[in-house]
Amino acid sequence: MERQDRQAGSTDPLIVAVIDTDTLVIGAGPVGLFQAFQLGLLGLNTHVIDALPEAGGQCVALYPDKPIYDVPGVPVCTGRELAQLLLTQARPFLPRDATTGRIGNLHLNDQVASITQLADGEFDVGTRQGQGFRCRAVFVAAGAGAFVPRTLNVAALEGMGNVHHHLPEPLDRASSPWAGQHLVVAGGGEEALSTVAALMNAPQDARPATVTLLHRRDQFQAEPALEAKVRAWIAQGAVQLALGVPSGADLHSDGQAVSALQILGADGAVRALPLDHLLVRLGLSPKLGPLVDWGLQLDRKQVRVSADSFQSSVTGIYAVGDINTYPGKKRLLLCGFHEATLAAHHALAQLKPDQPQHLQYTTTSALLHQRLGVA
Ligand SMILES: Cc1cc2nc3c(=O)[nH]c(=O)nc-3n(C[C@H](O)[C@H](O)[C@H](O)COP(=O)(O)OP(=O)(O)OC[C@H]3O[C@@H](n4cnc5c(N)ncnc54)[C@H](O)[C@@H]3O)c2cc1C
Incomplete structure (x- = not known):
């Protein structure tokens, strides 16, 4: 007892x-x-x-x-x-x-x-x-x-309510805060690409409205079959690809959530990437x-x-x-x-x-x- x-x-x-x-x-x-x-x-x-x-x-x-x-x-x-x-x-x-x-x-x-x-x-x-x-x-x-999950090196993201590091299991409506919203998945390895695949295959009511894969360059490190699948979604426009390194973040007026990531591109320009949720999948x-x-x-x-x-x-x-x-x-x-x-x-x-x-x-x-x- x-x-x-x-x-x-x-x-x-x-x-x-x-x-x-x-x-x-x-x-x-x-x-x-x-x-x-x-x-x-x-x-x-x-x-x-x-x-x-x-x-x-x-x-x-x-x-x-x-x-x-x-x-x-x-x-x-x-x-x-x-x-x-x-x-x-x-x-x-x-x-x-x-x-x-x-x-x-x-x-x-x-x-x-x-x-x-x-x-x-x-x-x-x-x-x-x-x-x-x-x-x-x-x-x-x-x-x-x-x-512990690896994080993006951006201090402003710490403690923000719409920044996530884990993919829920099972992936259903109740466990998907990003359902019907704009989601950015950060990473270019097996974990990020399999996250994109899981999101695309999730039940309809658990899927985000848009999925953007953010990686520092147009080169992934994942099993060839998985990479081919994600590349096909990108080619069809079902998944957006954003290239660059996050250098900062814009917050909502309440200071509790991120509204956009600032992305430094290879051309040296910084562009805003608006989002509702950010899922960082850089491994553990x-x-x-x-x-x-x-x-x-x-x-x-x-x-x-x-x-x-x-x-x-x-x-x-x-x-x-x-x-x-x-x-x-x-x-x-x-x-x-x-x-x-x-x-x-x-x-x-x-x-x-x-x-x-x-x-x-x-x-x-x-x-x-x-x-x-x-x-
Ligand atoms: C790719 C790969 C393939 C493998 N294949 C095989 C195989 O074929 N056969 C085989 O026998 N072995 C295999 N292994 C090894 C096997 O996975 C490990 O021996 C096994 O996982 C060890 O189990 P564990 O419970 O000791 O530690 P772990 O599996 O590492 O679990 C430790 C847990 O403790 C938690 N933790 C640590 N510190 C704290 C703390 N302070 N507070 C709260 N939680 C904490 C961690 O978050 C973690 O979840 C493989 C390993 C890898 C990486």
Whole structure:
């Protein structure tokens, strides 16, 4: 059973609400999701946080449609399919609200900023959005760091309500603020071109009235078939192409939204590109960010762990998946899943020393069936 939320108790004055939980997983990549599953199987409740708007880590952010061939028992699946399978597997412990569809203990679009160990050994964890957690063990499944979108180098765009960086999934009317309006997509790589394709193929009521692809030069970096498709739309006039480098922005009178981008062309002239919405699709870059300040022993930006427990240099903080290092480490999904399993068992022994620790099989254990909801 989860302990109750409480309103006080964080050491950080900016934190207003604190969720009390046995364990906290930082990162909802494949390893973080499997970590939540393993913790649930062992009867430890958990919350998971990710900086991205969607779970799946690299699999969804970097290669959603590419095939993976080396996950045991799954001959082939795409990155996005693997993330969905892991979410489905973890559902007993990351349950979805039947009405809203939200997973209550999966916190997306938020980044862990601080971890403080208290005198009693528990941890106070704070996020950028002011959410606090009090927990007894932390599992850092942070990959190469928090994935944050690359931005256009124009200060005036910061915090503007009509500047977006993520393509919603699914792309429907409710998730498309640009439906029926003028949308500029910035970028010339795979991500920008596949965004244009997704917008053109979206349901009619979710499509923008016009799509303009903005790139610094008339050269794209994308798979030939995708580029050919986008070039054909440009040739037909279904997609506009604007070339140049954004050098500034005009704002609406309320100062909350952008009305036009100032574009510096190859001829040295600056022209205004009016828009209703701007979708910046320049890719994601991982930022190790605040992790370096958490007091963990690092080895070339990886968290050093012991290879039998996957515990870091701080008792109670574990590191699993791509973020950790130990002799023989391989950055593979399979290795991350193994690490998450052993880390969960080690944490259980530390947190509930009086509880019997014998290994139980999901095939035959009535207790595990009960936890999985299949009893
Ligand atoms: C193109 C490509 C192909 C690959 N193919 C294969 C393959 O075929 N087989 C294989 O085994 N492996 C493959 N890999 C490697 C595999 O994807 C990684 O090993 C795996 O994604 C690691 O999972 P992870 O959960 O540790 O980290 P990630 O997938 O990187 O997820 C980490 C998550 O943590 C979040 N995060 C980090 N810091 C914070 C913070 N402070 N607050 C909130 N959230 C945070 C990030 O936003 C991210 O979503 C491939 C990798 C790439 C790039």
